[in-house]
Amino acid sequence: MKAILDTGISSNIIATAIAFVIYAVLQIATAKSLKRYGQELQFPDQRVFYIKKFFKVFYVTTLLTSIVLIWGIDLQAALVILSSLFAVVGVGLFANWSILSNITASFIIFFTAPYKIGDTIRIVEGDEGTEGRIEDIKLFYLKIRDSKGQIVSYPNNLIMQKPTIIVTSE
CATH class of the missing domain: 2.30.30.60 (SH3 type barrels.)
Structure with missing residues (x-):
């Protein structure tokens, strides 16, 4: 047990648990806030669902990044993999720029509620x-x-x- 404590694994476990708790709190708070905002402006539940989904993807990405940093995974190797992934996604989004612009416009319509x-x-x-x-x-x-x-x-x-x-x- 002393060997585990000396290597800092228990502090990594505690930090990982804290990251999961922060993730859960942010996810719940964001979902409640968006639901309340959507109800105030009388948006249908499906419209609020899309915005919640975006925030969930953002929070999961942040959580995974935090876990990588907590456990000290080789950042250079992780960055090479991520940059390659982003390059492929970037080419795909550039080819379909209208998809990205439609999603962005959807967020603007949701939060400004012109219609x-x-x-x-x-x-x-x-x-x-x-x-x-x-x-x-x-x-x-x-x-x-x-x-x-x-x-x-x-x-x-x-x-x-x-x-x-x-x-x-x-």
Whole structure:
């Protein structure tokens, strides 16, 4: 037992346990805060779910990084692996930049709440445009029901770039 204490393994176990406790507290506090915020602005649960998922991925990544640092894993080797992984992911995201921009726009729409489900909006696009009632706000697009009853999927990044008029608000 003395050999275990001398090597600092018990302090690593305690630090790891503390990291897990901090992770759990942050996860619970963030989930409650986002739920309360979503209820105040009358967002559907599915919309809040996407934002919670983002924070969960961020917290898990932070937790894993903390554990790597606590246990003293060779950082150079870990950084080579991570940089290679980020390079591959970066190329994939660059190839699909619109996916990333749609997710970013979704976060902006969530936190600024310029539109709500049930609002009737008009998106100005030159002489034409899109007008209809917002049926749903997804991670990548808005579902808008036009006057003909058709559902139009409008990308979040485009709605942030185009002038949008709120015709009626619920």
